[in-house]
Amino acid sequence: MAFYALIMAGGFGTRLWPLSRRDRPKQSLALVGGRTMFEHAVDRIAPVFQPEQIFVVTGAEHVDSLAAQAPELPRENFIVEPQGRGTAPAIGLGAIHLLRQDPEAVMAVLTADHFIVDADRFCQVLAAAAEVAEDGHLVTLGIAPSFPSTGYGYIKQGESLGGAEGFPVYRAERFTEKPTLETALHMVESGEYSWNSGMFIWRVGRILKEFQRQMPEFYVQLAQVETTLGGAGYQPTLNRVWPEVVKQTIDYGVMEGAEDVAVIPVDIGWSDIGSWTSLSEILPTDREGNTIVGPHVGIDTRETVVFGGKRLIATIGLEGMVIVDTEDALLVCPRDREQEVRAIVRQLDSEDRGEYL
Amino acid sequence: MAFYALIMAGGFGTRLWPLSRRDRPKQSLALVGGRTMFEHAVDRIAPVFQPEQIFVVTGAEHVDSLAAQAPELPRENFIVEPQGRGTAPAIGLGAIHLLRQDPEAVMAVLTADHFIVDADRFCQVLAAAAEVAEDGHLVTLGIAPSFPSTGYGYIKQGESLGGAEGFPVYRAERFTEKPTLETALHMVESGEYSWNSGMFIWRVGRILKEFQRQMPEFYVQLAQVETTLGGAGYQPTLNRVWPEVVKQTIDYGVMEGAEDVAVIPVDIGWSDIGSWTSLSEILPTDREGNTIVGPHVGIDTRETVVFGGKRLIATIGLEGMVIVDTEDALLVCPRDREQEVRAIVRQLDSEDRGEYL
Numbered sequence: 001m002a003f004y005a006l007i008m009a010g011g012f013g014t015r016l017w018p019l020s021r022r023d024r025p026k027q028s029l030a031l032v033g034g035r036t037m038f039e040h041a042v043d044r045i046a047p048v049f050q051p052e053q054i055f056v057v058t059g060a061e062h063v064d065s066l067a068a069q070a071p072e073l074p075r076e077n078f079i080v081e082p083q084g085r086g087t088a089p090a091i092g093l094g095a096i097h098l099l100r101q102d103p104e105a106v107m108a109v110l111t112a113d114h115f116i117v118d119a120d121r122f123c124q125v126l127a128a129a130a131e132v133a134e135d136g137h138l139v140t141l142g143i144a145p146s147f148p149s150t151g152y153g154y155i156k157q158g159e160s161l162g163g164a165e166g167f168p169v170y171r172a173e174r175f176t177e178k179p180t181l182e183t184a185l186h187m188v189e190s191g192e193y194s195w196n197s198g199m200f201i202w203r204v205g206r207i208l209k210e211f212q213r214q215m216p217e218f219y220v221q222l223a224q225v226e227t228t229l230g231g232a233g234y235q236p237t238l239n240r241v242w243p244e245v246v247k248q249t250i251d252y253g254v255m256e257g258a259e260d261v262a263v264i265p266v267d268i269g270w271s272d273i274g275s276w277t278s279l280s281e282i283l284p285t286d287r288e289g290n291t292i293v294g295p296h297v298g299i300d301t302r303e304t305v306v307f308g309g310k311r312l313i314a315t316i317g318l319e320g321m322v323i324v325d326t327e328d329a330l331l332v333c334p335r336d337r338e339q340e341v342r343a344i345v346r347q348l349d350s351e352d353r354g355e356y357l
Numbered sequence: 358m359a360f361y362a363l364i365m366a367g368g369f370g371t372r373l374w375p376l377s378r379r380d381r382p383k384q385s386l387a388l389v390g391g392r393t394m395f396e397h398a399v400d401r402i403a404p405v406f407q408p409e410q411i412f413v414v415t416g417a418e419h420v421d422s423l424a425a426q427a428p429e430l431p432r433e434n435f436i437v438e439p440q441g442r443g444t445a446p447a448i449g450l451g452a453i454h455l456l457r458q459d460p461e462a463v464m465a466v467l468t469a470d471h472f473i474v475d476a477d478r479f480c481q482v483l484a485a486a487a488e489v490a491e492d493g494h495l496v497t498l499g500i501a502p503s504f505p506s507t508g509y510g511y512i513k514q515g516e517s518l519g520g521a522e523g524f525p526v527y528r529a530e531r532f533t534e535k536p537t538l539e540t541a542l543h544m545v546e547s548g549e550y551s552w553n554s555g556m557f558i559w560r561v562g563r564i565l566k567e568f569q570r571q572m573p574e575f576y577v578q579l580a581q582v583e584t585t586l587g588g589a590g591y592q593p594t595l596n597r598v599w600p601e602v603v604k605q606t607i608d609y610g611v612m613e614g615a616e617d618v619a620v621i622p623v624d625i626g627w628s629d630i631g632s633w634t635s636l637s638e639i640l641p642t643d644r645e646g647n648t649i650v651g652p653h654v655g656i657d658t659r660e661t662v663v664f665g666g667k668r669l670i671a672t673i674g675l676e677g678m679v680i681v682d683t684e685d686a687l688l689v690c691p692r693d694r695e696q697e698v699r700a701i702v703r704q705l706d707s708e709d710r711g712e713y714l
Contacts, residue, residue: 018671297704299697308687312713314375316690316697323689330665332680332689333673340656340673347654356669 002102003130005049006094007041009058009066009112010084014342015275018329019307022357027112028065031279041112042070044119048126055079055097056112057090082242087198088253089245092211092218093238096226099204106133107207109200109250115282117269125266128165129201137161138210138258139201140172142194142265148184152272153177153196153251155263156187164264172261175251194265196251198272210254218253221245276322277335280305294325305335329356359459360487362406363451364398366415366423366469367441371699372632375686376664379714384469385422388636398469399427401476405483412436412454413469414447439599444555445610446602449568449575450595453583456561463490464564466557466607472639474626482623485522486558494518495567495615496558497529499551499622505541509629510534510553510608512620513544521621529618532608551622553608555629567611575610578602633679634692637662651682662692686713 013026020026027038035043042054051072057079058066067078079097081090091109098105108126116122129139142155158173175196179187187193212219221241228234255261273279280291290301294308301315308325315323322338324331331341348356370383377383384395392400399411408429414436415423424435436454438447448466455462465483473479486496499512515530532553536544544550557564569576578598585591612618630636637648647658651665658672665682672680679695681688688698705713 018669297701297708297710299700299704300694310685312375312686312710314686314688314690314698314701316688316701317694318689318691321689323687325687328667329669329671330680330682330687331671331673332675332678333671334675337657337674341671343656344654344671344673347656351654353654353669 001130001134002105003049003053003108004098004101004105005045005054005108005110006091006098007038007054007056007110007112008087008090008094009038009041009056009062010081010090011113013113013274014345015339016273016279017341017345018324018326018331018356023061023065025062026273028062028069031273032115032282036069037115037273038066038069038112040115041110042073044116044122045108045110045126047120047123052077055094057081057094059084082239085242085245086247086253087250088211088215088248089218089222089242091200091207091250092222093225095204095207095211096222096229099208099226100229103205105204106130107202107204109198109202111198113273114197114199115269115271115273117282118267121266122268124165125167125264125268126201128167128169129264131164132161132169132262132264133201133203133206136203136206137260137262138206138255139169139262139264140255141197141199141201142172142263143197143270144265144267145188145193145195148181148188149195150178150181150184151274151278154179154184154187154193155196157192157194157263157265161262167264167266169262169264172255172263175256194263195270197270198251200250200255207254210258214257215248215253218245218248275338275341276305276307276324277338279307303335358487358491359462360406360410360465361455361458361462362402362411362465362467363448363455364395364411364413364467364469365444365447365451366395366398366413366419367438367447368470370470370631371702372696373630373636374698374702375681375683375688375713380418380422382419383630385419385426388630389472389639393426394472394630395423395469396426397472398467399430401473401479402465402467402483404477404480409434412451414438414451416441439596442599442602443604443610444607445568445572445605446575446579446599448557448564448607449572449579450582452561452564452568453579453586456565456583457586460562462561463487464559464561466555466559468555470630471554471556472626472628472630474639475624478623479625481522482524482621482625483558485524485526486621488521489518489526489619489621490558490560490563493560493563494617494619495563495612496526496619496621497612498554498556498558499529499620500554500627501622501624502545502550502552505538505545506552507535507538507541508631508635511536511541511544511550512553514549514551514620514622518619524621524623527620527622529612529620532613551620552627554627555608557607557612564611567615571614572605572610575602575605632695632698633662633664633681634695636664660692 009027013020055077154176156174158171161169228237283291289303292306295312298315301318303320305322320335366384370377412434490496511533513531515528518526585594640648646660649663652669655672659676661678677692
């Protein structure tokens, strides 16, 4: 079996502003262990994929930085989108590149902005998922939920489809969007749900058929690009077609309406480092529940994230706060409002203060 | 009448850390109007005092900086304490220097760390107070309280002693320490109390008699220094005597036990910029009650002091907070806990992190 990885490494990681910036997006931040998120993403799949089997889809503005972080990957394996159009088009573009490598290819769609503690088990489940995908299933990795998150989507496990390499496999009965806390509590207690990790394993031909069926307009656009692959017409065609592609996520555009979707629930210590609080969950905490990076002095400070650098950060009487200090910008907000960092970024953009973006 | 000013400009201003530092104390900070507190203190009394009549008592580590801020003052008018011993010894040392200028001198003890909006009226009341002091009273400037502060001491007005230059003068019946909020409310409502400004006007001979009566040990020490004034023995004597001087405030050491104390209550827009909140009271506020210095972007931020500089400070969902950003240190705390900045400074000191002090 020809098994390929497609690492999605576009985006900005707005919610990690002010650390993440347009020219220093989340996947290029060394948040954990002194290595960037992208370096982690490439390194942890080395037992499963040769460098030539690892493809990356990203934006033109990030490709040089990412290539420098993973010099072992062939430069031509970096697939560049003229503009980000959401996960569905990114996966579609990756799929036609892999189809050209091998019409029978199985592809694993992976992310560069998630953290995975148990890389060994992750590699095992990828191999298992590839077997299930060979049979024609659209496989999604489900994450055994460790708490009733209202920030993730959930997948309901249906009938058993047996197992692969020791992992149980279920039919994915339903995808649900981010739930309320009450719903999340019920779902976690039932034991029938896992988090939607955004990682998928399927045959290239199989996902392209789904695009044809569920996103026919995009499929036609993709076919125009596909005919030019490897030729001089590729880049001009992509540049012409891509701005017309409608933005769409793979969940909404394909998965929710697909058949033969399988879910493999697995516990791999996965977290979506989508926010400062989620970062604090994988970094060490002190006795007061604080996550402190950089020089700090505190009085009566609890459950607070202090992500600094060179400067001393002094805190008094804080609980559940987030403080992020960078060279030219500083953020102070309560943990339960950190989602609004996006609004700060929008406001800076609208006020033409792009120097902070 | 020979009228002199003695500006007390020692100290550090711990509560304004991290802006105030050992080598950049409060009196050298340009907090308001682009001029330092010391520059304000010297400038506003120019209508009353010639430069030769203005003396400054400070520490050796600050004298060069202060002299540079007020080059019009004769260098010999800077009286240097080997160590800070509190306000009583500082005033005593100033008094013997002024006694040598003129045994009949009246001195105004002024501060370099208070802000005064109405400098004209301040100069008028100084002239009035000098008249009252000529009669032998120890005059203290009382500040008409604008709110029930629990951070200031209060002076109770007793019987009327008439008036001077249009200002009513009262016998000071009692000095009280910082009150509880309940007591403060009663005092402000009664109309019989004013804040203790820490500014005094008296004849030099009169205050020295009080030292002799109430602080006899210090008076003897002071007399030893006094005999060496203007000679080669002055500095060695001061250096020998001063470490043995007991620390004491003028309020506790002299004023509370003194007779013939007069108070002149006056409204001069005075504030003790002793904390970030008190600074915010004299700086402009926005519609949400925020005091913002430096680049800022905020969402749902109220009653918050953001004292920054070059860096952008982004705030979300804050109420009643203080954020102070400097080149190498940052403070985040609620306004009602800013007094604990002192504890941060103590902790840094005890942990040998003097680079931040």
